[in-house]
Amino acid sequence: MDFKELMLMTDFYEFTMSYAYFKQNKHNEIAYFDMFIRRIPDGGGFMIFNGLHRFIDFVKDFKFDEECIDYLRKTNYFDEEFLAYLKDLKLNVDVWSVKEGTPIFANEPLVTIRGTLIQAQLLETILLICINYSTLVTTKAYRIARAAQGRGVLEMGSRRAHGVDAAIEGARAAYIAGCSATACTATGEKYGVPVTGTIAHSYIQLHDSELEAFRSYAEVTPDNCTLLVDTYDTLHSGIPNAIKVAKEYLIPNGHRLKGIRIDSGDLAYLSKKARKLLDAEGLEDCKIVVSNSLDEYIIDDLILQDAKIDSFGVGENLITAKSTPVIGGVYKVVANEKNGEIIPKIKISGNVEKVTNPGFKKVIRFYDNDTNQAIADILALKDEVISKDEYLLFDPTAPWKQKRIRNYHYVELQVPIFVNGQCVYHAPSTEEVRQYCVEQMDTLWEEVKRLRYPHRYYVDYSQKLFDLKNDLIKQNTMDI
Missing domain, CATH: 3.20.20.70 (Aldolase class I)
Structure with missing residues (x-):
């Protein structure tokens, strides 16, 4: 895909909204957006985050050239003042993200972007493209590799992939998740993944x-x-x-x-x-x-039948994540700034899973000091101080379900990627991401990683976020 195609890889409403912000003189206002995934695919217990490397490259190279501007002019939607603004636009966004290879769960902020309304809005589609597919295939590939119980898994899906880009990135995702090699020569050349054939x-x-x-x-x-x-x-x-x-x-x-x-x-x-x-x-x-046409369930059955197999070649069911071929990653505004104050925003829906978590947040993962196993995650507001000695976890959907934990340590899952448009993050190699993924997946309990009916890993709210969300729901539904 060439540069112009990447720059125009947006849903057109991102341009029409940006034009409206510009004409209303709101384009310099600051907003915060979260990218998160609503539901874990295949009824699984986890996902594995991936795709950040490509988004970093896009943000670094962001610029509308004359060809892009000429096309937008031909749509007859925009005036010359706005087109001149786009042509001179330079990103100065702040970006925080989970690291590639990290196990993640539904409704956690994976990538958070702070920027002017137009800048933050124009990044929506390309961010979702980068993260959704890679995360989906990495998760699928891990399930397949886990089912193989130490036997080799070879990624062989290029000819069934949904396009050239999917073949290359899908093979990288498979290797990160534990596949031993790929048949995709381009992935071998680009990312150093071992090739086989x-x-x-x-x-x-x-x-x-x-x-x-x-x-x-x-x-x-x-x-x-x-x-x-x-x-x-x-x-x-x-x-x-x-x-x-x-x-x-x-x-x-x-x-x-x-x-x-x-x-x-x-x-x-x-x-x-x-x-x-x-x-x-x-x-x-x-x-x-x-x-x-192998998948994790067939592989699991073959091993149960004591099949004398040393390695598995997996194609279409991996590269397309055929059983659940789409992942529900979304990008939603969660706050804006007025006079230096962060104002939380919420989206309310009759569909409970579409009600967003408001505010500028962080994701905290607690680990048991004795076992180094992950205990639970919490979503908290960015300025909250989390105790290092004792913490009360509670289920936000059933607040009476509580657990007080001690003897733990925690990490903040999101790290700074861009500050004022400058990349401050050193993206690791594919091999380093693969090793990091192994280490992080080892922190999950085996019950969470089951193929069928996995144990639910808890993603809770801090009390402060829980109260904020409920207050905003009340404020925005009083007159309904």
């Missing part, structure tokens, strides 16, 4: 026989030879021919058959049969790789 069925079909195809591939790649064995008949042709190539060519020349891949049929049954055939011929070190 062998042969397709077409390679075998374009030789005179399966045996000839296997032998030719082994001759070219003797140290990395994984053979696809299900083109014709897995048990009676594919595996016997793979064994024959191993014994007649690879082993006599000082090499070993690295693996076989099965891409169809009953994977549990075939893997067990394959393991017996390989072991009987002294190929105990030959790995069995399977693919074929």
Whole structure:
């Protein structure tokens, strides 16, 4: 995607609202927006935050060039004074964000932006694009990798991805979440993710026989030879021919058959049969790789059936997060400034989950000092002082449910990213984000990470935020 397309990657109402702010001389007023996700996908117990790296790059490069202005002029919505304002616009926003690889939960502020009305508004769509997809796929990939219970998971979804950008970013997300490699070469080049690949069925079909195809591939790649064995008949042709190539060519020349891949049929049954055939011929070190529309539930079932599988190739169900292909990330105003005072704002809806949490806030995560396991999160107003000795947690939907905690430490999840438009954050490498994700996911209780019916992790409010929210609801519904 070129620069002009990125700059115009907004919902058009962001421009029409900005024009109205400008004509009303409100464009220099300051507002605060929170980006958060309303619901955890797949009925899961957590999400993993991702996508910040791309948003940082966009904010750094933000500028409307002449081509962008020419297009906006052609829409006949805006006058020349406003277009000149956009052309000279330089971002001086403040941005706070959760770090990539952090486990997160519904309705927590993930990214908070403070800026003039126009600047903060024009960042809405690109922010949601960057965060929503990457967070969705990272979460899905973690579930899949966790289901594999230490066996390798290879990301193989590029050809089913919803576009080039999704293929590249989805493969990065999968690696951060625990996948061992990707088939997407562009992701390997851009982000340093390990790449992997062998042969397709077409390679075998374009030789005179399966045996000839296997032998030719082994001759070219003797140290990395994984053979696809299900083109014709897995048990009676594919595996016997793979064994024959191993014994007649690879082993006599000082090499070993690295693996076989099965891409169809009953994977549990075939893997067990394959393991017996390989072991009987002294190929105990030959790995069995399977693919074929896998997801976390199928992988979980295969392991329960004692399938003899060493690694899984996962494509469409990962890269598209097929079971829940959209995540409900939103961007809502939570406060504005008047004469230096922060005025909290709330959106009220008949749909309870759409009622927003007002004010300039922070997210605090409590950890048990003895186990380093996360206890709960709270949303608090930014200026609140949180006790380091004792804290009373309560469920904001059922305030009588309370828990007093001691012997803990806490961290503020959001960190400064931009201050007055200048980036103050050093974005870590993909490898560093991957390691950080491992460390952070280890702080969650196993019950929270269950595939099915996970334990609910509590995200509570401080008393001050709880009172503020209820007061604003009363003030804004008294006349209804």
